[in-house]
Amino acid sequence: MKYLVMLGDGMADYPCPGLGDKTPLEAAYKPCMDYLAKNGFCASVMTVPEGMVPESDTANLAVLGYDPKIYSKGRSPLEATSMGLEMRPGDTAFRTNIVTLSDLGEPYGDKIIIDHSSGEISTEEARELIAAVDAALGDSRRRFFTGISYRHCMLWENAPGSGISEKIYDFSRPHDILGRRIGPYLPAGEIGEVYRELMEKSFDILSKHPVNLKRVAEGKRPANSIWFWSPGVKPKLENFKERFGVKATVICAVDLIKGIGLCAGMDAPKVEGATGGAVTDFAAKGRAAIDAFRNGSDFVYIHVEAPDECGHQGDAPLKVSAIEHIDSEILTPVKEYLDGTGEPYRILLMPDHPTPVSLRTHTRESVPFVIYDNSHIREGVSCYCEKSCAGLGFYPDGTSVIKLLFGMETA
Ligand SMILES: [Zn+2]
Structure with a gap:
């Protein structure tokens, strides 16, 4: 049959x-x-x-x-598997978008999220940006991987919060909050703060990155911040x-x-x-x-x-x-x-x-x-x-x- x-x-x-x-x-x-x-x-x-x-x-x-x-353990571990990433025991996968935030010198929490896809940035450009993020914010337990266009992945072994709950934190979906001030949607609290800090640090790295300076000069949207959402462990x-x-x-x-x-x-x-x-x-x-x-x-x-x-x-x-x-x-x-x-x-x-x-x-x-x-x-x-x-x-x-x-x- x-x-x-x-x-x-x-x-x-x-x-x-x-x-x-x-x-x-x-x-x-x-x-x-x-x-x-x-x-x-x-x-x-x-x-x-x-x-x-x-x-x-x-x-x-x-x-x-x-x-x-x-x-159902969140979308990210499924995407990570499809990307060919080997998830180690204890790894949590986070969907990591590169997004466009407003860049007028305002504090991070006052920025407006303009585009969840950074103008559907090319994978070649994204690869350079994710490499820069990984070099600055990655370590042996926390690694960033390039996916396609604006859709990437962070694997974090024993990620903060992962011992407490499988969901870790209810991250906001970037495509659901376009045009809004990000402050109320950023991860908060003792565990959330750790993720917020990574997102904020990524802005300093990405907004000055040559790939983004070139994009801005060409009138394109810069991919100036990472945004975490839908974390999860690999479903068995x-x-x-x-x-x-x-x-x-x-x-x-x-x-x-x-x-x-x-x-x-x-x-x-x-x-x-x-x-x-x-x-x-x-x-x-x-x-x-x-x-x-x-x-x-x-x-x-x-x-x-x-x-x-x-x-x-x-x-x-x-x-x-x-x-x-x-x-x-x-x-x-x-x-x-x-x-x-x-x-x-x-x-x-x-x-x-x-x-x-x-x-x-x-x-x-x-x-x-x-x-x-x-x-x-x-x-x-x-x-x-x-x-x-x-x-x-x-x-x-x-x-x-x-x-x-x-x-x-x-x-
Ligand atoms: Zn469907």
Whole structure:
């Protein structure tokens, strides 16, 4: 038996006035998804447990069968794993953005956060800046690593606060406080102060750095401060193969989801052309999935970020088009390949959470899913969408869907 999971990040939505009061899923021309819904088992599921924030790592962990209440440890350790960093026992990973703060000689706490991405600074420039930060603020226990663009990582062995709580400190997300004075959002208190001091010191190093002086001279935003958030220890995910008995591959461009796959012992090949943005090489992901099956994987998890990105951009037509691309360039060719093998297979199609274009952020609400089994055709619904799946059964626990897929629970 082969298993395919087609996960469209943030694909679920509300009816949109611009789409004739249809949701993007209803409005999209997606014959393959609708075929699966017509002949498969359809229902709705709550992927994010009560009281948890509907983040992609949380929801994707649930979809892969790992209870987020136990395994969700912050985004940074997953990204660190995906970056190829070896986390030592006792290491805490911190997402370390390089951000743009106002630079008018005001005290650090009075600065305004202008850009969480420093004008999407290039990785080459960032590498020099992170090296300067590491040289000045790093030591044998505290190390800074360059990631991509503005997204970097600090690993700190026995980080302050790490003995007390796994969360250490509730750092503010830089993209949530743009345009505001940073004082109230800086880490504070006995433990927070240590992190605040590093951030403040980084300003002195970075604001004078030649890379930034050149950026300012060119009218670009300087990356003049580091900003810590989402710290965590590496989650000990039970090996997916040992748990479910399948050789698994994750096809994904986003570090966060790739990191989950790697922590669970899955293969995670690099897909050329896959960007993790609204515009990506959809077909390359379909080809990568087929290659994974050809190379002996029994389970392939394709994650596409594009619909989520369209939701964040508030662009309903672009979201419709992303769904159509997933249908025609990923799902259709992979299903054709599976049909061609003559073997039994199952496909799970679902989003991780809604990202409604009207809200431009994730919501904690149920999402529609389909499980199609080519050797067990069922009577489903004519359209794969929120409305048609809503009345067909509801699973309050996100981890139940993968058990349905593997036949460990019966629908
Ligand atoms: Zn997501």
